[in-house]
Amino acid sequence: xxxxxxxxxxxxxxxxxxxxxxxxxxxxxxxxxxxxxxxxxxxxxxxxxxxxxxxxxxxxxxxxxxxxxxxxxxxxxxxxxxxxxxxxxxxxxxxxxxxxxxxxxxxxxxxxxxxxxxxxxxxxxxxxxxxxxxxxxxxxxxxxxxxxxxxxxxxxxxxxxxxxxxxxxxxxxxxxxxxxxxxxxxxxxxxxxxxxxx
Amino acid sequence: xxxxxxxxxxxxxxxxxxxxxxxxxxxxxxxxxxxxxxxxxxxxxxxxxxxxxxxxxxxxxxxxxxxxxxxxxxxxxxxxxxxxxxxxxxxxxxxxxxxxxxxxxxxxxxxxxxxxxxxxxxxxxxxxxxxxxxxxxxxxxxxxxxxxxxxxxxxxxxxxxxxxxxxxxxxxxxxxxxxxxxxxxxxxxxxxxxxxxx
Numbered sequence: 444x445x446x447x448x449x450x451x452x453x454x455x456x457x458x459x460x461x462x463x464x465x466x467x468x469x470x471x472x473x474x475x476x477x478x479x480x481x482x483x484x485x486x487x488x489x490x491x492x493x494x495x496x497x498x499x500x501x502x503x504x505x506x507x508x509x510x511x512x513x514x515x516x517x518x519x520x521x522x523x524x525x526x527x528x529x530x531x532x533x534x535x536x537x538x539x540x541x542x543x544x545x546x547x548x549x550x551x552x553x554x555x556x557x558x559x560x561x562x563x564x565x566x567x568x569x570x571x572x573x574x575x576x577x578x579x580x581x582x583x584x585x586x587x588x589x590x591x592x593x594x595x596x597x598x599x600x601x602x603x604x605x606x607x608x609x610x611x612x613x614x615x616x617x618x619x620x621x622x623x624x625x626x627x628x629x630x631x632x633x634x635x636x637x638x639x640x641x
Numbered sequence: 642x643x644x645x646x647x648x649x650x651x652x653x654x655x656x657x658x659x660x661x662x663x664x665x666x667x668x669x670x671x672x673x674x675x676x677x678x679x680x681x682x683x684x685x686x687x688x689x690x691x692x693x694x695x696x697x698x699x700x701x702x703x704x705x706x707x708x709x710x711x712x713x714x715x716x717x718x719x720x721x722x723x724x725x726x727x728x729x730x731x732x733x734x735x736x737x738x739x740x741x742x743x744x745x746x747x748x749x750x751x752x753x754x755x756x757x758x759x760x761x762x763x764x765x766x767x768x769x770x771x772x773x774x775x776x777x778x779x780x781x782x783x784x785x786x787x788x789x790x791x792x793x794x795x796x797x798x799x800x801x802x803x804x805x806x807x808x809x810x811x812x813x814x815x816x817x818x819x820x821x822x823x824x825x826x827x828x829x830x831x832x833x834x835x836x837x838x839x
Contacts, residue, residue, distance in 0.1 A: 461664035
């Protein structure tokens with residue numbers, strides 16, 4: 444058996460999403476063999492992130508600065524605000540480089556089942572941001588799930604008294620999606636939202 | 642974009658075997674969200690391993706102690722020595738719990754192509770261990786590759802003057818292997834090493 448320290452490292456890595464016990468062991472072996480080129484950079488990066496990790500007081504993103512890198516970016520369009528459920532959604536949209544505005548992370552979605560109510564999400568903070576003015580459009584980018592859509596409807600109601608345009612992501616066929624393999628819900632959305640051929 | 646620190650962490654994780662850029666990103670997000678339960682234990686484990694990491698002066702295993710946990714284990718049969726190419730092979734055999742003896746890691750295999758000669762491997766150290774006496778059997782557990790087998794033959798020659806039994810792992814059908822799908826090399830080995838039905 445390996446030493447308790449190596450076992451602990453293997454177990455800490457195995458708990459990461461996408462890694463299991465087997466791949467964690469391979470990763471540990473790699474770290475042990477490449478101490479200077481793999482272990483040291485990983486350790487330094489983890490230390491730095493752990494030291495500086497903070498939740499952005501403006502949008503709720505996690506980053507090493509507060510306000511976060513996105514909120515501090517002057518090239519971002521502050522008049523355009525995209526509301527997402529989770530930090531992972533923010534990252535996914537940011538990665539696509541398709542959205543030039545700023546973000547707001549709710550920290551979840553309304554859920555009767557899990558007992559998550561409006562006051563459990565960062566909704567008051569969102570309302571405050573909107574109330575301050577300077578925002579023209581709010582894109583509700585919730586997941587296309589029942590709970591995501593419930594949350595979007597709730598937000599739309601809460602926001603309707605403010606002079607902002609409220610939009611949501613289009614629903615329909617995913618790119619490359621074949622009708623034959625799509626669920627009926629998606630088909631229904633795609634049909635309902637059909638557009639004239641350009 | 643995320644901050645440079647988070648990018649650095651993502652890249653350090655993405656270089657681990659079994660992780661790519663996408664799963665590294667998911668792993669980082671997991672670490673950021675679960676600071677106390679995921680980030681902190683991983684950081685502590687990495688720090689400890691990095692601090693204590695050493696190559697075992699006896700067998701060549703990597704561990705946090707020298708001699709390594711296996712070499713210090715009094716329940717191990719010191720009269721039985723298993724020679725492997727890499728630390729990963731040692732771990733694989735140790736994991737199986739089928740081998741009660743000690744190990745010796747060569748640190749590679751002889752390879753004309755890669756210019757790896759006997760003096761590049763931990764062979765003199767192996768000979769010294771054997772020369773000291775106290776070993777009854779040496780199991781040559783090289784990979785079933787051309788280079789692994791060349792290495793095994795070379796070692797067998799170097800060791801033949803010592804009063805030890807030299808064995809090697811059996812070659813043949815892997816458990817669950819279907820004849821129809823096996824390569825000819827394996828079939829030839831299985832046929833050559835055929836045994837009377839018990």
